[in-house]
Amino acid sequence: MKNISLKISLLGNVLMVLCVLFLLNKHVYQFGIKRFVVEMQMTKKEKELAVLAVRNKFDNNVAYKQLIEQRKQYLMKTADVVMLGDSITGSGRPWHELLGGIRVANHAIGADTVYGFLQRVDEIVALKPEICFIMGGVNSVTQLPVESIYEDYVKLIVQLRNNGIVPIIQSTIYTSSEGHPYRNREIRKLNKLLKKYALDNGIDFIDLNHYFCKDGTLMDKYSVDGIHLSFNAYYVWAEALQPYLKKYNIEY
Numbered sequence: 001m002k003n004i005s006l007k008i009s010l011l012g013n014v015l016m017v018l019c020v021l022f023l024l025n026k027h028v029y030q031f032g033i034k035r036f037v038v039e040m041q042m043t044k045k046e047k048e049l050a051v052l053a054v055r056n057k058f059d060n061n062v063a064y065k066q067l068i069e070q071r072k073q074y075l076m077k078t079a080d081v082v083m084l085g086d087s088i089t090g091s092g093r094p095w096h097e098l099l100g101g102i103r104v105a106n107h108a109i110g111a112d113t114v115y116g117f118l119q120r121v122d123e124i125v126a127l128k129p130e131i132c133f134i135m136g137g138v139n140s141v142t143q144l145p146v147e148s149i150y151e152d153y154v155k156l157i158v159q160l161r162n163n164g165i166v167p168i169i170q171s172t173i174y175t176s177s178e179g180h181p182y183r184n185r186e187i188r189k190l191n192k193l194l195k196k197y198a199l200d201n202g203i204d205f206i207d208l209n210h211y212f213c214k215d216g217t218l219m220d221k222y223s224v225d226g227i228h229l230s231f232n233a234y235y236v237w238a239e240a241l242q243p244y245l246k247k248y249n250i251e252y
Helices: 002-031 033-041 044-060 062-071 114-119 121-126 146-162 183-200 231-247
Strands: 081-085 104-108 131-135 166-170
Touching (some): 114 146, 121 146, 131 231, 146 183
Parallel strands (some): 131 166
């Protein structure tokens, strides 16, 4: 009887382990476990190539290429302010009205990444803005190590400053609690790095999560789908930018 009981107990434990492994495998990418295991098995060169491959995905974005070409035809050749970002920033049209009629160029592209921002920094520089408000990273945190996104951010900021443009970093906005469970954790890491960099280098940092989030997640009243913002959120966002426009004497 003891042997039978022992076998049943072992069988139960094996089944439990198999169930756990099945659940882990099902959600493994969401929790980042598999990515971590794969990264641990890679050589340094393989990791660099993998990161580069993900970064270069921006070039497959049809909207990216179309908007780059369209902007070459725009009548606005200079601007006081540039809004640089992805679809979250891009949906805030028209920014010039939200910000009181000042000359604002909305240079946001849906699905873009910070590496994508970096590849089109020349078009920002060509506008000769006083300020460039930057917000991005949400499209990359589930695919790239936070450190890689941060490196791209720093390169972008350095290029803007070298061209006499004041970069203002805006925190990457958290998403709702649905979707990738670890996305907000990675966003938190990125924001922590960006905030420290801003503090160490005399750069303004705007915590947008202070306005739109509670307990580390995007509030429903400010979102249409758990990631993108509702229209009323852009009024709040625009109001949060006003002190910085005054600080740098940007007026209509």
